[in-house]
Amino acid sequence: MVKKLFIPGPTHVRESILEAQTAPMIGHRSTDYSNLQAAVTPKLQKLLYTEQPVFIFASSGTGVMEGALRQTVLKRALVTVCGAFSERWYEIAVANGVPTDRLDVPMGEGFTPEMIDSALSGGAYDVLTITLNETSTGVMNPLKDIAALVRAKYPDTLLLVDAVSAMAGVKIEFDAWDLDVAISSSQKCFALPPGLAITGVSERALKRAAQVPNRGYYFDFIDMLKYFKRNQTPATPAISLIYALNQQMDDILAEGLEARWARHAEMAGIVQDWARTYWELFPNEAFLSNTVTTISNTRNADISALNKELGKRGASISDGYGDLKGKTFRIAHMGDLTPADVTWVLGEINDILGL
Numbered sequence: 001m002v003k004k005l006f007i008p009g010p011t012h013v014r015e016s017i018l019e020a021q022t023a024p025m026i027g028h029r030s031t032d033y034s035n036l037q038a039a040v041t042p043k044l045q046k047l048l049y050t051e052q053p054v055f056i057f058a059s060s061g062t063g064v065m066e067g068a069l070r071q072t073v074l075k076r077a078l079v080t081v082c083g084a085f086s087e088r089w090y091e092i093a094v095a096n097g098v099p100t101d102r103l104d105v106p107m108g109e110g111f112t113p114e115m116i117d118s119a120l121s122g123g124a125y126d127v128l129t130i131t132l133n134e135t136s137t138g139v140m141n142p143l144k145d146i147a148a149l150v151r152a153k154y155p156d157t158l159l160l161v162d163a164v165s166a167m168a169g170v171k172i173e174f175d176a177w178d179l180d181v182a183i184s185s186s187q188k189c190f191a192l193p194p195g196l197a198i199t200g201v202s203e204r205a206l207k208r209a210a211q212v213p214n215r216g217y218y219f220d221f222i223d224m225l226k227y228f229k230r231n232q233t234p235a236t237p238a239i240s241l242i243y244a245l246n247q248q249m250d251d252i253l254a255e256g257l258e259a260r261w262a263r264h265a266e267m268a269g270i271v272q273d274w275a276r277t278y279w280e281l282f283p284n285e286a287f288l289s290n291t292v293t294t295i296s297n298t299r300n301a302d303i304s305a306l307n308k309e310l311g312k313r314g315a316s317i318s319d320g321y322g323d324l325k326g327k328t329f330r331i332a333h334m335g336d337l338t339p340a341d342v343t344w345v346l347g348e349i350n351d352i353l354g355l
């Protein structure tokens, strides 16, 4: 049985999008390919409210997180850690020998501009990483306010944003907020199969990268830009996925960006209300996510048994991530799911558990 995925990636992919991948193959140095990339790029720029480059890497988001850290740090990076995914930035920095410190908050908490301000005030850092949506704890950080603080007081600090589980689900005004790198993966709010990392990159980040000698090869922003100008990529792009992305961007823009953000907020509200009624929300209410809800398992439910039963009914949710397994569970409400889908799956859970 096909299961509708209420998990934070991969998310449910509509049939028409799966089919868009089956278009005939074309050479990646052909005019046909350049036309495809030229068609999809402005749509991605609209999504990010930006006129700066949006690159499409044949990789999952983690690849670009590594590439971005490698090519933007000349002094030292400050990595904000509020869960397992934000900790990945720290692990990447260590693995690449990038000088780094971490700023931690307890699980379920997020970062305020004041916290960032005091951590940056010594002037030691030229890069700050922020995870817009921490998918393990269901925390959404106030990126707009943090970016305003950084730009006003720390003009030389680049802001690298893991927007993997947020981009295409919540509004990210790349230019107005003056971000430097915003990374996403195709299998989350874009509701595509995995394999693409869609990444906005600022002029400022490109200038910085040009100063970094050993900035890596596959994710080199400078090389990407060179090819971007002729609507190509340095290495072979994931052409089939880009066909699907092009179709999906048409559908996203046809829905309307504001309508898409509102639909995600509505789904989040439905799940949050349900969680407050029958369980407890895991994160601090000040940082609730619009794309995934992490719920404290206050009833000690057997989550894997629940998921097995849900599977028979055509749905799948997620257990807690890492240390939070069993203690929490997660319901994703991102991509092309609808409020009706979410209401349906919550009803099935109530029925299975007798709530």
Ligand SMILES: *Cc1c(COP(=O)(O)O)cnc(C)c1O
Binding pocket: 008, 009, 060, 061, 062, 063, 085, 086, 131, 133, 134, 135, 162, 163, 164, 165, 185
């Ligand atoms: C899923 C996720 C990642 C990892 O993305 P991949 O596509 O698996 O590389 C990183 N950060 C966040 C916040 C995520 O949700």
